Amino acid sequence: MKIQLYNSLSRKIEQFIPLNENLVKIYSCGPTVYNHAHIGNMRAFLFADLLQRVMRTVGNYQVQWVMNITDIDDKTIRDSRIGSDAWLPEMGTQTKNPIDNLKKFTHFFTKMFFEDINSLGIDTNHFYSNPRATEFIPQMQDLITRIYKNGFAYINDGSVYFNVSKWSMADKYGKLKNIDWDNFKSGSRIDHDNYEREDASDFVLWKAQKEGEPYWEFILDGQSLPGRPGWHLECSTMEYEILGLPFDIHTGGVDLQFPHHEDEIAQSKAGYGIEPNPFWCHNEFLEVEGKKMSKSLGNFYTLRELISAGLDPLDIRLSMLSAHYRTKFNFSFEGTNAVRKARTKVQDYIYELQEKTENPTINSILIEDSLLDNVFGELANDLHTPKALARLFEFLNKYPADKLSEELKQQIFADLMKINEIFNVWKFEPRSQETIEIPDEIKDLAEKRFQAKKEKNFRLADELRNRITILGYSIIDKKDGYEIIPN
Numbered sequence: 001m002k003i004q005l006y007n008s009l010s011r012k013i014e015q016f017i018p019l020n021e022n023l024v025k026i027y028s029c030g031p032t033v034y035n036h037a038h039i040g041n042m043r044a045f046l047f048a049d050l051l052q053r054v055m056r057t058v059g060n061y062q063v064q065w066v067m068n069i070t071d072i073d074d075k076t077i078r079d080s081r082i083g084s085d086a087w088l089p090e091m092g093t094q095t096k097n098p099i100d101n102l103k104k105f106t107h108f109f110t111k112m113f114f115e116d117i118n119s120l121g122i123d124t125n126h127f128y129s130n131p132r133a134t135e136f137i138p139q140m141q142d143l144i145t146r147i148y149k150n151g152f153a154y155i156n157d158g159s160v161y162f163n164v165s166k167w168s169m170a171d172k173y174g175k176l177k178n179i180d181w182d183n184f185k186s187g188s189r190i191d192h193d194n195y196e197r198e199d200a201s202d203f204v205l206w207k208a209q210k211e212g213e214p215y216w217e218f219i220l221d222g223q224s225l226p227g228r229p230g231w232h233l234e235c236s237t238m239e240y241e242i243l244g245l246p247f248d249i250h251t252g253g254v255d256l257q258f259p260h261h262e263d264e265i266a267q268s269k270a271g272y273g274i275e276p277n278p279f280w281c282h283n284e285f286l287e288v289e290g291k292k293m294s295k296s297l298g299n300f301y302t303l304r305e306l307i308s309a310g311l312d313p314l315d316i317r318l319s320m321l322s323a324h325y326r327t328k329f330n331f332s333f334e335g336t337n338a339v340r341k342a343r344t345k346v347q348d349y350i351y352e353l354q355e356k357t358e359n360p361t362i363n364s365i366l367i368e369d370s371l372l373d374n375v376f377g378e379l380a381n382d383l384h385t386p387k388a389l390a391r392l393f394e395f396l397n398k399y400p401a402d403k404l405s406e407e408l409k410q411q412i413f414a415d416l417m418k419i420n421e422i423f424n425v426w427k428f429e430p431r432s433q434e435t436i437e438i439p440d441e442i443k444d445l446a447e448k449r450f451q452a453k454k455e456k457n458f459r460l461a462d463e464l465r466n467r468i469t470i471l472g473y474s475i476i477d478k479k480d481g482y483e484i485i486p487n
């Protein structure tokens with residue numbers, strides 16, 4: 001099926017056509033691993049997962065999906081320092097080497113990130129690559145050198161900046177979001193990674209080393225510039241190195257349109273001479289009480305917190321998918337619980353399809369009611385998950401499982417399995433599950449939790465229980481022990 005997709009660059013819905021025959025290359029801006037991602041961030045990752053699943057399943061394309069890990073920026077450096085409160089015993093011991101501390105710190109939160117997205121049903125098996133910024137420093141230096149040689153960068157006080165006013169004479173700066181040029185001061189510089197549109201200024205490509213911070217040697221134009229890369233530069237480099245330019249689609253939250261994505265376009269064109277990608281897809285915010293969920297506003301929940309509060313990650317997944325990705329989504333506990341009922345309804349239908357019907361009365365399905373065509377048709381229309389779900393429920397109401405002939409049951413079961421390749425929230429085993437082997441990692445965590453409880457370390461015991469839930473298992477406490485069951 002052909003896919004229609006909203007392109008933030010043209011501000012229109014367009015028919016998607018891959019650049020290379022049947023292959024779709026997608027780059028998604030990934031997490032900054034300085035803490036547990038909040039569920040607002042999760043919406044962005046879930047959207048990228050939805051897109052790649054629709055490309056594979058509805059579009060029948062092969063997909064190369066890359067999501068980077070930002071493992072160096074102001075916050076990862078701040079929180080991995082000696083004496084930081086954010087350092088946890090699980091990360092190991094800190095040393096005098098800041099790069100070593102940064103590595104241990106970010107490795108820990110990268111592991112947590114993958115656990116989180118796995119439990120949200122994000123398809124981690126299908127990542128083509130998850131590059132870490134710190135593994136591409138020489139390649140980043142190469143891109144800076146190209147931009148500098150092409151005349152669009154300058155050195156100031158040991159840092160390297162992108163010259164926006166010079167670039168804007170060569171190409172349009174402000175393709176994704178219009179720039180407020182009235183407030184633009186040529187030559188004013190911005191060092192931090194995120195800034196508002198009103199502050200449009202020359203942005204940093206390479207930051208001069210600060211005392212006690214991790215740094216790499218860099219020689220540019222005969223000058224020694226020990227330092228580290230700027231955030232925007234990281235993505236431009238990894239896209240080029242891993243997917244090659246141009247690739248098909250770039251994803252991220254709407255807040256990344258400016259400056260991050262605007263700066264990526266400028267860097268790729270000024271350095272490699274190539275527009276990075278024709279399609280830009282951005283998800284809207286997840287909000288709480290009408291405000292963007294964010295760490296800085298302090299109105300955020302991590303997935304682990306929601307699980308401790310009793311929510312099931314798959315209900316969170318389905319509730320996010322019940323809103324279109326380009327509309328704001330208001331997170332609430334009540335909303336998530338309501339979605340649970342809807343999820344259970346489909347699950348019960350799937351169980352019933354596997355049970356014997358006494359007196360089937362439905363032997364055929366009207367052509368216009370074709371489940372797969374209708375659901376996939378909505379997904380092909382700019383990934384319209386709420387309409388796709390509405391089609392699914394219409395079908396279930398019109399064709400109750402206990403009235404279907406055996407042949408129809410098999411066909412619908414197969415259709416639902418295919419639909420679940422997108423939604424990924426339902427199970428297809430019979431109601432009574434076979435016993436499942438519990439992995440050693442889970443057994444080990446459960447035993448540690450049991451010991452922690454015995455030692456009355458309830459904080460650690462709770463944390464471990466959370467971790468076990470995230471990994472897809474539950475602990476049932478018994479009189480002298482516990483039982484582990486899959487969720």
Ligand code: AMP
Nearest residue numbers: 031032040041043044252253285286293
């Ligand atoms: P960060 O780790 O801050 O770079 O963010 C990772 C991703 O989450 C980016 O694509 C952001 O645009 C996205 N994001 C951040 N906050 C929200 C939110 N409240 N709703 C949806 N996406 C968000």
Ligand code: ZN
Nearest residue numbers: 029030235260
């Ligand atoms: Zn990025």
